[in-house]
Amino acid sequence: MITKEEIVEILKGVTHPESGQNLIESGILQGVDIEGNKVVLTLNFRRKRDPFAKSVATRAKMAVDAACEDAEVEVVSHEGEDAPKPREHEGVARVKNIIAVASGKGGVGKSTVTANIAVELHKAGYSVGVLDADIYGPSQPKLFGVEDYAPWAEKYDGLDYIIPAESNGIKINSIGFYINPGDALIWRGPMATNALKQLINQTLWGELDFLLIDMPPGTGDVQIAVAENLHLTGALIVSTPQQVAVADVVRGMKMFSTKGVEVPVLGVVENMAFFTPAELPDHRYYIFGRGGARIMAENEGVDFLGEIPLIQSIAENSDNGTPVALGSAEEEKYYAEVCRKIVEKVAKRC
Numbered sequence: 001m002i003t004k005e006e007i008v009e010i011l012k013g014v015t016h017p018e019s020g021q022n023l024i025e026s027g028i029l030q031g032v033d034i035e036g037n038k039v040v041l042t043l044n045f046r047r048k049r050d051p052f053a054k055s056v057a058t059r060a061k062m063a064v065d066a067a068c069e070d071a072e073v074e075v076v077s078h079e080g081e082d083a084p085k086p087r088e089h090e091g092v093a094r095v096k097n098i099i100a101v102a103s104g105k106g107g108v109g110k111s112t113v114t115a116n117i118a119v120e121l122h123k124a125g126y127s128v129g130v131l132d133a134d135i136y137g138p139s140q141p142k143l144f145g146v147e148d149y150a151p152w153a154e155k156y157d158g159l160d161y162i163i164p165a166e167s168n169g170i171k172i173n174s175i176g177f178y179i180n181p182g183d184a185l186i187w188r189g190p191m192a193t194n195a196l197k198q199l200i201n202q203t204l205w206g207e208l209d210f211l212l213i214d215m216p217p218g219t220g221d222v223q224i225a226v227a228e229n230l231h232l233t234g235a236l237i238v239s240t241p242q243q244v245a246v247a248d249v250v251r252g253m254k255m256f257s258t259k260g261v262e263v264p265v266l267g268v269v270e271n272m273a274f275f276t277p278a279e280l281p282d283h284r285y286y287i288f289g290r291g292g293a294r295i296m297a298e299n300e301g302v303d304f305l306g307e308i309p310l311i312q313s314i315a316e317n318s319d320n321g322t323p324v325a326l327g328s329a330e331e332e333k334y335y336a337e338v339c340r341k342i343v344e345k346v347a348k349r350c
């Protein structure tokens with residue numbers, strides 16, 4: 001008799017005409033049950049009244065029929081709201097809160113903020129994962145010291161799931177594990193979107209209180225696709241005080257309120273807000289201007305969640321793969337404060 005694994009292999013040859021993805025990549029195949037010579041394929045079409053549902057189901061049945069003549073094949077299809085809940089080990093099914101960390105432009109410290117907030121959440125007793133979706137500069141592997149991690153897969157119900165890396169109790173999966181740094185810029189459009197969808201849906205996150213998504217900077221199709229494909233609890237926006245960064249950030253923030261995305265913005269974090277030299281601990285130098293992100297947050301009617309100063313040890317610890325929030329140095333308290341506000345906002349459901 002045919003095995004589940006063989007059926008999954010066969011169904012990799014059946015694609016949905018619209019997305020061009022096979023039944024496994026697209027997540028349409030929900031289950032394969034074999035009892036005696038009876039094979040039941042459960043398909044789940046996300047869209048209600050999917051015009052291709054019937055033809056896809058027929059082709060799936062025919063493919064399995066052809067490979068195993070003595071099997072009696074039945075296909076059960078669900079569509080839209082009637083679809084069953086995802087199986088419990090599937091992708092983000094058991095993640096309670098998914099937060100996108102976004103910025104209008106690169107280099108403002110979005111990844112550093114993501115890593116340190118993840119550490120603070122973990123210190124506060126939550127189970128935490130980080131998905132590094134920044135195709136233009138994936139830096140979470142370096143920030144957490146797991147650059148050498150080689151992702152591997154485990155099978156559940158005949159489907160492959162990626163086992164994330166783990167550092168200081170935080171689960172990490174990054175697009176950086178799969179691409180060479182030099183190739184990042186050619187990853188655009190559908191190719192990047194599909195790879196990110198796969199990372200989202202095929203990582204074995206397990207049960208998590210928080211999954212932080214280090215988003216690619218900007219507001220293109222890739223960013224929108226990531227936001228649309230996840231049931232985000234909210235978005236955290238990172239900006240420096242400079243006007244140019246602030247203007248980009250407003251655009252980035254507006255993306256979350258566009259139709260189809262509609263994600264609440266938890267608030268704005270101002271990174272590199274000021275600089276205090278060690279020998280003058282009472283002085284604050286506002287080298288990138290003062291309070292730009294706070295003013296922008298007020299103007300846009302979103303909460304201001306705090307300032308993170310420009311501190312050499314933040315950059316150094318990032319380079320060493322030990323986010324500064326792991327320690328108890330003075331700078332840790334800034335991240336702890338932002339983390340406290342995030343938890344508060346999420347508890348109130350944004």
Ligand code: ADP
Nearest residue numbers: 106107108109110111112309310311314315318
């Ligand atoms: P992004 O993810 O927005 O591209 P990164 O988090 O990679 O930005 O940060 C860009 C650079 O700035 C990194 O070298 C990082 O170590 C440094 N950096 C970020 N935040 C701070 C800070 N508050 N103080 C000092 N250096 C910082």
